[in-house]
Amino acid sequence: MRKLFLIAAVFTASACASPKDRIAEGLTGYGVAEAPAQCVGAQLQRSLSLGQLQELGRVASATRARDPDPSRLTIDDFLRAASEVRDPRIAIEVAKAAGRCNLSPLGFAPAKYEMDDA
Template structure:
C-alpha cells in the first residue's frame, strides 16, 4: 500500500518541488541510487505533461490495494503502474526513462543466443 502511495506522491505536482525532484526523491527513498533516480525524474518531466504525470499518480494510487509487497518499490512496480495508464505514451516514456537511466527490471533476463559452430 505504501509503495503505490509513494508512486502517486512522486508524480503528483506540488508548488514546493518540481516533478523531477519529487520523482527522484521518491525513488531514492526506496533504494534507487541517486543518479538513476534523478535521471528518471528529469526524463519524465521533460517528456510528459503535468496532466500525464498526474494521471500516472492517479493510476498508481488506484492500484495500491493489489500490491503484494507494499514495503519496497522496484522498477518493475513502477513500470507495471505506468502500463496501467490509458495514455500509452506514459508507459512508453517510463520504460524509456528506466532503460536510459540504467534501471533494469528485476524480471528481465537477456536472451542467450547460442551460435552454431557448424
C-alpha cells in the first residue's frame, strides 16, 4: 500500500510541474545540459500557449519514435519536430529559444568570412 502511495505522489507531482519544468526535464533526459534545458523551457513557456506546447510534445514524441536512436534527442531533432507542427509560430519560437539559450544545431556551422585589410 505504501508503495502505491509513493507512485501516486510521484505522478501527482509531475502532473503539477510547470510547462517549463516538464520541457527542461524532457530535454535533460535526452542529453541536453541542465542550464540550456531550463532556458529553453522558460522561453517556450513564455512564448507559446499550453495547447501549442502540447502539440509540440505530441509531434516530438512521434518524431522520437521514428528516430533510429530514440534514447537521444538532439537540438536538430527538436527543431525538426517543431517544423512538422502545423502552427508555424511553434517552429519559430523553438528556433528562437534554441538561439537564445546557445543551443546551435549540430549541422550548423557559422560561415567564416575573410576580410581584406585594404
